Amino acid sequence: MTETASPSSPIPIVDFGKFLTGTAEERKAVASEIDDAFRDVGFVYLKNHGVDKKRVDECFEWSSKFFALPTATKLLAPHPPGGSHHRGFSGLGLEKVSQHVFSPAELAALRAVPDVKESFESGNPTDAAQPNIWLPEPALPGFRAFMESFFADCAGLVHRVLDALSLALAVPAPGLSPTHSESLFQLRLLHYPALPKRLLQEERKSRIAAHSDFGTLTLLFQDAVGGLEVQDPAAPGTFRPAPPVEGAVLVNVGDLMERWSNERWRSTVHRVGAPPAVPGSGEGGEEEMCRPRYSIPFFATADMETVIEALPGCWGEDRPKKFEPVTAWGYVQMRMAALYS
Numbered sequence: 001m002t003e004t005a006s007p008s009s010p011i012p013i014v015d016f017g018k019f020l021t022g023t024a025e026e027r028k029a030v031a032s033e034i035d036d037a038f039r040d041v042g043f044v045y046l047k048n049h050g051v052d053k054k055r056v057d058e059c060f061e062w063s064s065k066f067f068a069l070p071t072a073t074k075l076l077a078p079h080p081p082g083g084s085h086h087r088g089f090s091g092l093g094l095e096k097v098s099q100h101v102f103s104p105a106e107l108a109a110l111r112a113v114p115d116v117k118e119s120f121e122s123g124n125p126t127d128a129a130q131p132n133i134w135l136p137e138p139a140l141p142g143f144r145a146f147m148e149s150f151f152a153d154c155a156g157l158v159h160r161v162l163d164a165l166s167l168a169l170a171v172p173a174p175g176l177s178p179t180h181s182e183s184l185f186q187l188r189l190l191h192y193p194a195l196p197k198r199l200l201q202e203e204r205k206s207r208i209a210a211h212s213d214f215g216t217l218t219l220l221f222q223d224a225v226g227g228l229e230v231q232d233p234a235a236p237g238t239f240r241p242a243p244p245v246e247g248a249v250l251v252n253v254g255d256l257m258e259r260w261s262n263e264r265w266r267s268t269v270h271r272v273g274a275p276p277a278v279p280g281s282g283e284g285g286e287e288e289m290c291r292p293r294y295s296i297p298f299f300a301t302a303d304m305e306t307v308i309e310a311l312p313g314c315w316g317e318d319r320p321k322k323f324e325p326v327t328a329w330g331y332v333q334m335r336m337a338a339l340y341s
């Protein structure tokens with residue numbers, strides 16, 4: 001039987017170690033488990049994924065050090081206005097993710113329920129289109145060097161997951177990895193501060209509103225707090241918990257990959273709401289607070305010029321191509337423009 005994170009979670013847990021170091025047969029089996037998970041829910045937990053636990057823990061430590069800095073210091077690395085240069089620090093309530101909503105009136109209405117989060121984004125140091133925006137080194141010595149090296153760890157994992165997907169679809173060698181050769185990825189540190197649970201439950205505030213990711217794949221490391229929920233593909237509008245699984249990374253399909261796979265794989269809507277109750281809290285008449293939450297998503301997308309057109313194994317006589325070809329960059333730009341308005 002497939003292992004899942006909890007009885008109410010449909011997301012399988014897969015041992016990626018068997019892909020990284022296993023026999024040809026084991027590699028094939030893992031690839032097919034990921035393929036199944038992406039077809040069913042668009043999410044999979046990978047354990048033994050090869051990114052050292054110590055490095056992940058260290059990234060969370062840097063994240064909490066960064067967000068603990070005074071706002072004025074964090075603003076020394078400000079996210080530029082607009083959605084085309086996605087780097088640096090965004091303060092509370094600045095970004096509001098949207099689910100295919102583009103008109104200014106619709107975006108304004110969405111902002112009425114603010115996301116209570118702050119973020120710091122960095123990308124590939126070699127990405128000239130979106131240069132990184134760092135704090136001056138003395139403000140947090142070592143932060144930049146660590147983030148640059150952790151970026152490389154995560155990028156490596158993305159390429160191995162692409163290898164597994166290539167095997168699942170029988171994409172001829174060298175597979176999908178070269179379509180992401182520039183690693184135009186985005187490492188995001190997220191901090192959701194403590195807030196009264198009531199505000200989340202009454203939907204006057206959100207942590208991150210329901211959305212799908214834009215790119216090809218997302219890796220997500222989360223702390224022990226919980227609150228992430230994934231829409232049940234069999235019951236739209238119903239969200240199921242995607243709790244943290246010790247040592248595992250959550251991997252999900254983004255919109256671009258859904259399109260590329262001719263909808264074989266799902267880009268599933270997810271959100272972050274109130275974490276599950278901690279026994280013993282919220283008693284004695286005091287306002288129940290949600291604990292602060294930290295998470296580290298890593299967003300992958302294909303090289304700008306990669307043409308996104310139904311992948312091998314995803315179309316045929318009984319499954320016609322559903323979408324026009326589009327370049328990866330053209331598609332992502334369109335989606336990013338709706339983020340900051």
Ligand SMILES: O=C(O)CCC(=O)C(=O)O
Nearest residue numbers: 190208222228272295297
């Ligand atoms: O914080 C989380 O767990 C989810 C973050 C997320 O979905 C995103 O940043 O796209």
Ligand SMILES: [Fe+2]
Nearest residue numbers: 211212213270
């Ligand atoms: Fe997301």
